[in-house]
Each structure stands twice: as structure tokens, then as C-alpha cells.
Amino acid sequence: DAGITQSPRYKITETGRQVTLMCHQTWSHSYMFWYRQDLGHGLRLIYYSAAADITDKGEVPDGYVVSRSKTENFPLTLESATRSQTSVYFCASRPTDSANYGYTFGSGTRLTVV
Amino acid sequence: RKEVEQDPGPFNVPEGATVAFNCTYSNSASQSFFWYRQDCRKEPKLLMSVYSSGNEDGRFTAQLNRASQYISLLIRDSKLSDSATYLCVVTLSGTYKYIFGTGTRLKVLA
Numbered sequence: 001d002a003g004i005t006q007s008p009r010y011k012i013t014e015t016g017r018q019v020t021l022m023c024h025q026t027w028s029h030s031y032m033f034w035y036r037q038d039l040g041h042g043l044r045l046i047y048y049s050a051a052a053d054i055t056d057k058g059e060v061p062d063g064y065v066v067s068r069s070k071t072e073n074f075p076l077t078l079e080s081a082t083r084s085q086t087s088v089y090f091c092a093s094r095p096t097d098s099a100n101y102g103y104t105f106g107s108g109t110r111l112t113v114v
Numbered sequence: 115r116k117e118v119e120q121d122p123g124p125f126n127v128p129e130g131a132t133v134a135f136n137c138t139y140s141n142s143a144s145q146s147f148f149w150y151r152q153d154c155r156k157e158p159k160l161l162m163s164v165y166s167s168g169n170e171d172g173r174f175t176a177q178l179n180r181a182s183q184y185i186s187l188l189i190r191d192s193k194l195s196d197s198a199t200y201l202c203v204v205t206l207s208g209t210y211k212y213i214f215g216t217g218t219r220l221k222v223l224a
Binding site: 041058106108 | 156157158159163211212214217
């Protein structure tokens with residue numbers, strides 16, 4: 001199916017475990033982004049990528065790792081999950097480097113760290 | 115001061131009413147502006163871009179005031195289906211980073 005998909009939709013993990021959230025887009029968009037959304041903070045940028053093999057930190061990168069070996073995939077890994085990483089995670093993509101284009105978001109992953 | 119600020123609401127309005135939200139931004143170098151809509155427990159979806167001259171899409175009108183550094187969203191003839199959180203988004207010149215406001219919650223009442 002065309003679009004941007006995230007998996008899993010829901011995940012419960014234990015403190016200290018490594019967990020990977022997947023993001024896949026079928027449009028060949030250059031730009032991809034990971035955000036987390038928490039009450040009172042809105043959407044905060046974790047990492048972003050301008051193209052395959054090019055990634056950069058956003059506002060809240062600590063505790064997260066990303067990779068982008070293929071244009072269509074942008075997985076986000078929590079190396080050692082903490083309770084403070086309980087959140088809703090959204091992946092987004094955009095076709096060009098023009099700031100006039102809006103993002104398209106995936107449907108999100110709701111992560112609970114216990 | 116937050117880079118993008120919105121009144122969290124909720125704004126409770128009857129069906130058919132006109133409602134307006136404002137969003138202020140702190141960086142005068144801000145380049146592009148958007149309104150997104152987010153339904154409960156769903157992803158944000160682009161509602162409309164905001165252009166310098168103002169723009170309209172059906173019942174929705176967006177305006178930009180660079181001098182006072184705010185953007186606005188006007189919804190006319192509110193529908194029950196307009197109930198959602200409306201997110202203001204600002205981008206800075208020379209970056210592709212979007213800065214999101216925390217959103218304004220709208221409830222349209224029957």
C-alpha cells in the first residue's frame with residue numbers, strides 16, 4: 001500500500017530492553033523524521049534524515065539511535081528503554097527540501113515502558 | 115518563551131458558530147507556516163498552509179501577520195466533525211525543521 005506506515009502500533013517493553021520502531025514510506029521521499037508526542041510538550045523532534053545514510057539529531061535525541069540504509073526505511077531504536085521514553089512516536093516524511101511542503105505522518109506507535 | 119505558542123483551550127462552541135485561533139511565534143526568521151489537525155489518538159494531518167496574503171479553503175481561513183508574529187485560523191459554520199486539536203507549525207528559514215505548537219483543542223457542541 002502506498003503511504004507511510006509504522007509498526008508496531010502498540011508496544012509494551014521493560015526498562016532496559018532494546019526496542020526498535022519501524023517506519024516505511026513508499027513515496028521515495030527524501031526527508032524523514034521521528035517525533036515523540038507527550039502531554040504538555042507537543043511534538044518534539046528526535047532525529048531526522050535528509051537522504052539515505054544522512055541523519056542528524058533533533059531536539060531530544062538522547063537514548064535513541066537511527067539508521068537509514070534505504071530511502072524508504074527509517075527505524076528508530078531505543079538502546080535501553082527508560083520509563084521517560086513512554087510516549088507516542090510519530091514518523092513523518094516530506095518530498096523535498098522546500099520548507100513549503102507539509103509533512104505526512106504515519107499513524108504512530110504507542111510505546112509503554114514498564 | 116516557547117518558540118511557538120498556542121492557547122490550549124478547549125474552545126467549546128455550538129454547531130454553526132465561527133471560531134478563531136491564534137498562534138504566536140518568537141523567531142522573526144520564520145519562513146513557512148502551517149495548520150495541522152489532530153484527532154484524538156491519531157496522527158496530525160495537514161489542514162492548510164498559511165500564505166502571506168492569507169488563504170481560504172472552504173470554511174477555513176488562515177492568515178499571517180508578520181509584523182506581530184502570529185498566524186490565525188478561522189473556522190466558519192463549525193461542524194461536529196471539526197472537533198479536534200489544531201496544531202500550529204512554523205519553519206525557520208534555511209532549515210527543514212518544523213516547530214510545532216502544543217495545540218488548541220476545539221469541541222463543537224450539538
